[in-house]
Amino acid sequence: MSLLDILAHQLLNGLVLGSFYALVALGYTMIFGVIKLLNFAHGDLYMVGGFIGFIVLSAISSVVGGGWFGIFIAMLLSMLAVGFLGVVIERIAYHPMLSAPRLSILITALAVSLVLQNTALALTNGQYTAFRSDLGFGGITLGGLFITYNQMVLVAAAAVLMIALEFFVTHTQYGRAMRAVAVDADMCELLGINVAAVIGVTFFIGSALAAAAGTMAGAYYGSLWYFMGFLIGLKAFTAAVIGGIGSIPGAMLGGLVLGLLEALGTQIPGIGSEWKDVFSFAVLILVLVFKPTGLLGRSEQERM
Amino acid sequence: MSSDATPPVLKLHGVSAGYGRIRALHGIDLEVRRGQIVTLLGANGAGKTTALKTISALVRASAGSVLFEGRDITGLRASEIARLGLVHVPEGRHILRGLSVRENLELGAFTVRDPAVRQERMREVFGLFPVLDHRQHQDGSLLSGGEQQMLAIGRALMQGPKMLLLDEPSMGLAPKLVLDTMRIVKRLNQAGTTILLVEQNARLALRLADYGYVLESGEIRMQGPAAALRADRSIVQAYLGE
Numbered sequence: 001m002s003l004l005d006i007l008a009h010q011l012l013n014g015l016v017l018g019s020f021y022a023l024v025a026l027g028y029t030m031i032f033g034v035i036k037l038l039n040f041a042h043g044d045l046y047m048v049g050g051f052i053g054f055i056v057l058s059a060i061s062s063v064v065g066g067g068w069f070g071i072f073i074a075m076l077l078s079m080l081a082v083g084f085l086g087v088v089i090e091r092i093a094y095h096p097m098l099s100a101p102r103l104s105i106l107i108t109a110l111a112v113s114l115v116l117q118n119t120a121l122a123l124t125n126g127q128y129t130a131f132r133s134d135l136g137f138g139g140i141t142l143g144g145l146f147i148t149y150n151q152m153v154l155v156a157a158a159a160v161l162m163i164a165l166e167f168f169v170t171h172t173q174y175g176r177a178m179r180a181v182a183v184d185a186d187m188c189e190l191l192g193i194n195v196a197a198v199i200g201v202t203f204f205i206g207s208a209l210a211a212a213a214g215t216m217a218g219a220y221y222g223s224l225w226y227f228m229g230f231l232i233g234l235k236a237f238t239a240a241v242i243g244g245i246g247s248i249p250g251a252m253l254g255g256l257v258l259g260l261l262e263a264l265g266t267q268i269p270g271i272g273s274e275w276k277d278v279f280s281f282a283v284l285i286l287v288l289v290f291k292p293t294g295l296l297g298r299s300e301q302e303r304m
Numbered sequence: 305m306s307s308d309a310t311p312p313v314l315k316l317h318g319v320s321a322g323y324g325r326i327r328a329l330h331g332i333d334l335e336v337r338r339g340q341i342v343t344l345l346g347a348n349g350a351g352k353t354t355a356l357k358t359i360s361a362l363v364r365a366s367a368g369s370v371l372f373e374g375r376d377i378t379g380l381r382a383s384e385i386a387r388l389g390l391v392h393v394p395e396g397r398h399i400l401r402g403l404s405v406r407e408n409l410e411l412g413a414f415t416v417r418d419p420a421v422r423q424e425r426m427r428e429v430f431g432l433f434p435v436l437d438h439r440q441h442q443d444g445s446l447l448s449g450g451e452q453q454m455l456a457i458g459r460a461l462m463q464g465p466k467m468l469l470l471d472e473p474s475m476g477l478a479p480k481l482v483l484d485t486m487r488i489v490k491r492l493n494q495a496g497t498t499i500l501l502v503e504q505n506a507r508l509a510l511r512l513a514d515y516g517y518v519l520e521s522g523e524i525r526m527q528g529p530a531a532a533l534r535a536d537r538s539i540v541q542a543y544l545g546e
Contacts, residue, residue, distance in 0.1 A: 173410065173411070176403065176407050176410060176411055177411060177414060179400075179402060179403060180400045180403060180411055183400050183401045183402060183403070184398055184400055184401075186362055186382070186394075186398075187394065187398040187400065188383075188411075189361075189381065189383045189386070190360060190362070190382055190383075190386055190391070190392045190394065190398075191383075191386060191411055191412055191414055191459070191463065192383050192386035192415040192463060193411070193414050193415075194381070194383045298401075298402070
């Protein structure tokens, strides 16, 4: 393989990885937007989403098959279930803490993360679960680059979800309200907007996106683990900060940028794939040093 | 002044409120009748803004009750009160940053399900403030101070208010814009909207208003028809700067 082919191949890997990061980062950034909470349990919802998708697929694969159609159904049901789980978590764990000091709610989020992880640990005995599906290995060759259909479907699915989200936040009243609550919740109440309901919708959508990523990643990589949400949670947080925390386009961009940087970073001589996490967190530190508001973030300024 | 026979649209009875341990209002009584402009005067820190925030439930009343159209609204959520048509335009305008002028207006009509009604109201607002029409796709927070005030009032009108609580609408505006803003307030009132106005510029407020209250350290010190307050030497000295 020529160097160019290797680069193209890594770009593709980065795109796939970046799609997962972006989907998880979106929830991170949306939830941060409306309640200013770094929801450390968000990565674990990705894990729960993977497991629920797997359970649903196991139950329905005899009817609809284990190909992309079956995975699509499993993904939708998983999104629905995890969306509601997110809403319930917000109601039970975060809502009562909204007027408490910020640190209390942050610690609550860590606790929720531990509960989710340990529940999954108990249910799986800490073993890896094989996510069996009937995805083939077919694909097309473009020059020296082989692109699997799976990669294409996955990136396309992530893109469709992100476009749908973008439409929602710019063209619907609830979407506008979500952006507005992120800026000024009190003003939203004065406009007759039930802020608690908007927060609920935000948790639903953010959690559902994490579940979509979890199901797709499970099917794509072929295995699930109770701890799989931890690292992607950190990476998604990194992606959200790189893009500018609170910014929805920022989370999409940050996720893709991080995925691409990681994939390409492994090609730099001296930085093997075992260094890829070091590489992404180094990028985070650089962004924080040179552009603390992130690529698309705004600084907090208000004109009077 | 309308007669005392008409029941008040808004009535505060012994309302106290504060922030944490600090009490900013000490049992105030206040009434606004339908179609009136009532102004609330007082020095900085007298509790004017707190009074409006307590009415709209941004601040919880620790004692007393607030009645709107005869209904006790103490304890309702701010969004529920707004939906009743009691609309608060807060100090500092609070334009939603990152949302366009049009989106700010659309959110004013958040509770209006019928898009035809939303369109109709937006046409009315654009008729009143043509500059908002021209700038409808700009980020609302990048407008000038005067334009932001128009947007804040326009957004309140999108809510279909029966009564407006206006907190310092002329703050930070150039003298000409202050007069423009007051003319708008007058016009809204003539169109049938009841108004409770908090205003730093007491002279202007008393010229516009039917009735006035003077707050001092969280208590009502004085009240009366605007003309009488204007003629009162002690008020002139304390708040009109002469």
